[in-house]
Amino acid sequence: MPRTPLRRSLPLAAALLASLLALSPSAPATAKTVTDMAKMTVTVPDAPKKVYALSPPDSLLVYAIDPCVLAGWNFKPFPPAKAFMPACAANLPILGGFFGQGMVPNKEALLAAKPDLVVSGTMARSNPEFDKFFTEMGIPVVRIDSESPDNYPADFRFLGEALGKKERGDALAADADKTLTELRAGLGRIPQDKRLTVYYAEGGDGLYTDGAGSFHTMVIEMAGGVNVHKKPQSRRFGMDKVTMETVMGYAPQAILVQDAKCRDMILTSPLWKDIPAVKSGKVFLIPDAPFNWFDRPPSFMRLLGAKWMAHALYPEVFPYDMVKETQAFFKLYLQKDISTDEAKVLLAGKNPHRSK
Structure with a gap:
């Protein structure tokens, strides 16, 4: 009897199944x-x-x-x-x-x-x-x-x-x-009308962001900030496009930035100079090593990121020694001892091992 396509495929299927079961x-x-x-x-x-x-x-x-x-x-x-x-x-x-x-x-x-x-x-x-x-x-x-x-x-x-x-x-x-518990207790001492407004600047031009309530921006609320972009997240990956006019209208008191070049641009561009966060120097580069402390991916590093941001926004309420906090976090969660100098580099939004 001639071999039909079905008959020819049976040995191949059996071999594939056997290999899958073996693996x-x-x-x-x-x-x-x-x-x-x-x-x-x-x-x-x-x-x-x-x-x-x-x-x-x-x-x-x-x-x-x-x-x-x-x-x-x-x-x-x-x-x-x-x-x-x-x-x-x-x-x-x-x-x-x-x-x-x-x-x-x-x-x-x-x-x-x-x-x-x-x-x-x-x-x-x-x-x-x-x-x-x-x-x-x-x-x-x-x-x-x-x-x-x-x-x-x-x-x-x-x-x-x-x-x-x-x-x-x-x-x-x-x-x-x-x-x-520490973060909630501290926030309980900050009246709602005294909380700083925050813009999350993403993308090379800083004109992408994520809305209040997004899992991409949870650290803002954890640290007592008020996200100026109220629109719901339009897609799961986030990064909704906004205009310079929109950001100027938001007039945020603090800006969070994922990219060092974008941070430098915001601090020096005439387009951004009149925004309150730029005037006061509250433009913060988010630490990202070994994994981002804020987002992309959102992870347990947000526990350290929330302390870092709360201290940056309200140092009198959250008087953390962030060098010691960073060292303790890395030792417990990442099982990695880091030096004081390494912690300072990390807090500056840099990676001490980037050139290695």
């Missing part, structure tokens, strides 16, 4: 049951060896618990950031993820990485195809609420339990809770 993680020797933050009961390994997270904020929460348990990155870390990372995390493969702009993971790369646990946070945008994929491969998925820093204490506690590192998770949760 997929084997059943854990020991397992436990956890209730995730979506109230789902999930059976997970007692101590997962490789964890894949669906979006950058979720990967970084896992990284804070244990950088060596990550199966791979779903975004490409800025090269100088590697100087802050242990070897186990510095050269991980880029697996892709779910975080808008049509991003989806690479299935073959995922299987080659052999994750035995998947973390799906509210910052991710999964789809039925990949939900089915993880189910068929026998990889358990746990869900966390990762959008707001208010969730971080619970995130750290849950991930510490799920990853078999309860003591570490509890320590991070306690510190996150302490930071949030």
